[in-house]
Amino acid sequence: GENVEQHPSTLSVQEGDSAVIKCTYSDSASNYFPWYKQELGKGPQLIIDIRSNVGEKKDQRIAVTLNKTAKHFSLHITETQPEDSAVYFCAARNSGGGADGLTFGKGTHLIIQP
Amino acid sequence: EPEVTQTPSHQVTQMGQEVILRCVPISNHLYFYWYRQILGQKVEFLVSFYNNEISEKSEIFDDRFSVERPDGSNFTLKIRSTKLEDSAMYFCASSEQGHDSPLHFGNGTRLTVT
Numbered sequence: 001g002e003n004v005e006q007h008p009s010t011l012s013v014q015e016g017d018s019a020v021i022k023c024t025y026s027d028s029a030s031n032y033f034p035w036y037k038q039e040l041g042k043g044p045q046l047i048i049d050i051r052s053n054v055g056e057k058k059d060q061r062i063a064v065t066l067n068k069t070a071k072h073f074s075l076h077i078t079e080t081q082p083e084d085s086a087v088y089f090c091a092a093r094n095s096g097g098g099a100d101g102l103t104f105g106k107g108t109h110l111i112i113q114p
Numbered sequence: 115e116p117e118v119t120q121t122p123s124h125q126v127t128q129m130g131q132e133v134i135l136r137c138v139p140i141s142n143h144l145y146f147y148w149y150r151q152i153l154g155q156k157v158e159f160l161v162s163f164y165n166n167e168i169s170e171k172s173e174i175f176d177d178r179f180s181v182e183r184p185d186g187s188n189f190t191l192k193i194r195s196t197k198l199e200d201s202a203m204y205f206c207a208s209s210e211q212g213h214d215s216p217l218h219f220g221n222g223t224r225l226t227v228t
């Protein structure tokens with residue numbers, strides 16, 4: 001089955017700086033890669049996703065890049081703000097089959113220092 | 115914005131007992147899921163449900179687990195003969211078009227088995 005590794009486990013950045021979270025996946029057939037933000041006491045909330053037919057996607061301060069050859073994808077947050085503090089999860093999915101649903105990484109605790 | 119709602123927010127049960135976790139997915143969504151998150155660990159897929167039947171399930175979803183959509187709005191997860199290791203946060207999610215479309219998660223039910 002799919003295995004997703006996520007780094008770092010904790011990331012502390014100064015407000016206004018950029019944050020980058022990286023994930024690798026094992027199943028070359030995976031073709032859908034969402035990123036979720038989880039705030040304390042809440043469920044994961046989708047913030048951006050990318051499919052394997054594109055290499056980059058951007059939504060305001062958030063961007064995701066995908067390198068299919070290397071089987072890794074990254075989340076980039078620019079001009080970080082205090083409200084960006086949360087746990088971020090990457091995930092991968094092979095929509096063509098398999099019985100594992102979305103496979104999540106272990107999460108990155110992003111801390112924005114004022 | 116419509117959201118997935120879960121009840122109760124916290125459930126405490128004794129080992130060996132049965133529990134039912136309840137979810138109301140977003141009304142126009144057709145695909146329903148349960149995921150779980152053991153404290154401090156990654157979110158793990160349990161089961162997906164479409165057209166009144168299970169479409170995928172993981173190894174975690176053993177014969178003690180069952181899901182049901184008893185009416186047009188609720189989606190339930192039943193765990194029989196609960197074990198200590200079932201203690202986790204259980205998240206319900208729904209989507210319009212399956213795993214390739216955005217999953218909307220509820221805020222979870224924290225299950226504590228004592």
